[in-house]
Amino acid sequence: MQGYILKRILIAMFTIFAVLTVVFFIFRLGPADPVAVMLPPNATPQDAENLTKKFGLDQPLMVQYTNYLKNAFKGDFGTSFRFNEPALKVLFERFPATLQLGLVAFVISVLVGLSVGIISAVKPDSFIDRIGRLVALAGMSLPSFWVGVMLILFFGVTLRWLPIAGKGTLAHYIMPSFCMSLYPIALITRLSRSSMLDALKSDYVVMARIKGVPEFYVILVHAFKNASIPVLTVIFGIFSGLIVGSAVVVEYIFSWPGIGRLVMESYFARDYPVVQVFVIFVTFVVVTMNLIVDIIYAYIDPRIRYQ
Amino acid sequence: MIHLFKKKKKKDTRPKGGIRLPYVGFFCLGIFFLAVIFADVIAPYDPQEGDLFSSTIPPVWQEEGSLAHILGTDMLGRDVLSRIIHGSRMSLLISVGCILFYGSIGVTLGLISGFMGGRTDMVIMRMADLWLSLPAIIVLFMLASVHGPSAKTIILTFGIMGWPNYARIVRGECLSLKERDFVRLARVAGCSKLRIMFSHILPNIMNTIIIMATIEIGGIIVLTASMSFLGLGTQPPSCDWGLMLAEGRQYITYASWLVTFPGLAIVITVLGFNLTGDWLREILDPKQKLR
Numbered sequence: 001m002q003g004y005i006l007k008r009i010l011i012a013m014f015t016i017f018a019v020l021t022v023v024f025f026i027f028r029l030g031p032a033d034p035v036a037v038m039l040p041p042n043a044t045p046q047d048a049e050n051l052t053k054k055f056g057l058d059q060p061l062m063v064q065y066t067n068y069l070k071n072a073f074k075g076d077f078g079t080s081f082r083f084n085e086p087a088l089k090v091l092f093e094r095f096p097a098t099l100q101l102g103l104v105a106f107v108i109s110v111l112v113g114l115s116v117g118i119i120s121a122v123k124p125d126s127f128i129d130r131i132g133r134l135v136a137l138a139g140m141s142l143p144s145f146w147v148g149v150m151l152i153l154f155f156g157v158t159l160r161w162l163p164i165a166g167k168g169t170l171a172h173y174i175m176p177s178f179c180m181s182l183y184p185i186a187l188i189t190r191l192s193r194s195s196m197l198d199a200l201k202s203d204y205v206v207m208a209r210i211k212g213v214p215e216f217y218v219i220l221v222h223a224f225k226n227a228s229i230p231v232l233t234v235i236f237g238i239f240s241g242l243i244v245g246s247a248v249v250v251e252y253i254f255s256w257p258g259i260g261r262l263v264m265e266s267y268f269a270r271d272y273p274v275v276q277v278f279v280i281f282v283t284f285v286v287v288t289m290n291l292i293v294d295i296i297y298a299y300i301d302p303r304i305r306y307q
Numbered sequence: 308m309i310h311l312f313k314k315k316k317k318k319d320t321r322p323k324g325g326i327r328l329p330y331v332g333f334f335c336l337g338i339f340f341l342a343v344i345f346a347d348v349i350a351p352y353d354p355q356e357g358d359l360f361s362s363t364i365p366p367v368w369q370e371e372g373s374l375a376h377i378l379g380t381d382m383l384g385r386d387v388l389s390r391i392i393h394g395s396r397m398s399l400l401i402s403v404g405c406i407l408f409y410g411s412i413g414v415t416l417g418l419i420s421g422f423m424g425g426r427t428d429m430v431i432m433r434m435a436d437l438w439l440s441l442p443a444i445i446v447l448f449m450l451a452s453v454h455g456p457s458a459k460t461i462i463l464t465f466g467i468m469g470w471p472n473y474a475r476i477v478r479g480e481c482l483s484l485k486e487r488d489f490v491r492l493a494r495v496a497g498c499s500k501l502r503i504m505f506s507h508i509l510p511n512i513m514n515t516i517i518i519m520a521t522i523e524i525g526g527i528i529v530l531t532a533s534m535s536f537l538g539l540g541t542q543p544p545s546c547d548w549g550l551m552l553a554e555g556r557q558y559i560t561y562a563s564w565l566v567t568f569p570g571l572a573i574v575i576t577v578l579g580f581n582l583t584g585d586w587l588r589e590i591l592d593p594k595q596k597l598r
Contacts, residue, residue: 011436282445
């Protein structure tokens with residue numbers, strides 16, 4: 001078990017290192033000259049030289065790379081051009097908003113997805129199953145950015161029931177979190193339905209029923225525990241996916257003051273240090289989440305440990 | 308005995324639960340491909356040519372609408388219907404481009420990984436793990452920052468990022484196929500490894516590959532459209548549904564048709580691909596679980 005965890009941690013660390021390297025080389029070796037981008041139009045060649053010196057861009061690439069790694073290790077990822085503050089600090093100031101919205105959407109998706117999925121599997125072809133399948137299909141086929149815009153159009157512009165932008169009251173959460181949880185709900189419903197169907201067909205469920213275990217326990221304890229492994233991967237994947245992918249789109253539509261909107265603004269303002277720190281931070285979150293899932297797996301399913 | 312009986316009963320009820328023939332899906336795909344193939348014939352106007360005198364005309368069923376522009380016009384007076392019809396080409400081009408790109412990488416790596424086994428297999432699968440922990444949108448941000456946003460950047464990004472899923476599934480199939488007699492016979496007959504991989508094993512996993520492609524194409528259309536919506540993909544004045552939505556979003560309060568119809572076009576297309584993909588999987592590969 002310890003060996004397994006150690007191996008996973010090493011792999012995670014290697015992944016982060018690899019991403020740091022890739023990020024460095026993509027941003028440095030691209031055709032865009034960062035100094036030219038940062039300078040105002042009326043800058044003199046002297047300014048350009050100063051700036052090049054300041055960022056150490058005149059040094060050989062390998063020296064730059066080791067400096068970058070050293071600074072990254074200390075948590076220094078450069079300074080934001082727009083805010084003139086450390087890029088990491090700028091990111092962390094906006095992160096709580098993303099985390100709050102992500103958590104709300106995550107809880108909604110897991111609750112709705114799991115319960116609809118389980119009920120659908122227990123009573124196939126029932127009313128709820130039909131609704132569940134329809135919701136799953138809709139969630140897979142409706143683009144979240146369009147749903148967001150349509151929600152704004154309907155509830156914000158036409159009916160004027162809900163605020164269309166920003167963060168403040170509880171009402172501000174409704175549309176963005178609905179929009180964000182649409183796809184995850186579909187995914188969780190489909191997956192939990194199919195793995196529950198498999199589990200309910202198995203011999204141990206038949207055995208439990210023969211023993212006279214109450215149906216409620218059969219479903220939740222015997223069947224669900226075994227059906228939960230594939231669902232768990234997806235659920236954790238969804239959490240990091242929500243914070244990364246959907247956050248950018250949904251925050252952009254609803255002007256939510258989180259990191260997704262920050263990175264869009266920084267991208268359009270060519271504030272590359274912030275974009276860069278966003279990339280690294282997100283990878284860090286995803287890798288950590290994957291690590292946690294791997295460890296939880298090993299606890300739930302002993303077979304994985306001994307592979 | 309009870310077990311046997313139960314199994315039989317299950318088999319009879321399966322088609323009732325599954326989708327028999329996806330008429331809705333076929334219908335949606337039919338519309339989509341009609342638009343793609345006959346775009347120049349069906350579209351009433353040139354999608355790029357605007358007429359500022361007829362800007363923001365609402366669709367025909369609204370009061371000020373006119374039959375000349377069934378779905379209305381945008382700010383520059385371009386016909387929305389024509390732009391949507393021509394947009395189908397862009398979305399097919401981008402999504403098929405992505406799938407062909409990463410599909411070929413994924414299939415090749417999966418075949419090598421499954422067939423060679425050993426250290427090669429381990430390295431490729433570790434690489435797949437590493438790749439999966441890097442979200443595609445992040446890579447898009449980096450590439451778009453450096454190379455500028457365009458349809459090419461999108462295809463490149465998803466092309467580089469999408470292969471691990473394919474590689475894993477192809478590897479799994481390959482592992483079981485390589486123990487089969489026909490592969491052993493091919494080896495005895497002296498076929499090269501390359502030949503066994505590509506002309507003996509590959510045709511046998513074509514089914515799986517086609518199913519995966521059909522299922523994934525819907526998701527890819529949504530993804531690429533949302534990237535264009537964010538301004539990271541295709542740039543004006545090209546006709547792209549995501550881009551049309553982004554342009555229309557500014558005028559949402561008084562020209563809602565500019566965001567409604569491009570979105571509906573995406574929904575119809577994606578629905579068509581998803582329903583058809585599910586159906587294909589059901590008939591070609593019933594054992595594979597719904598993801």
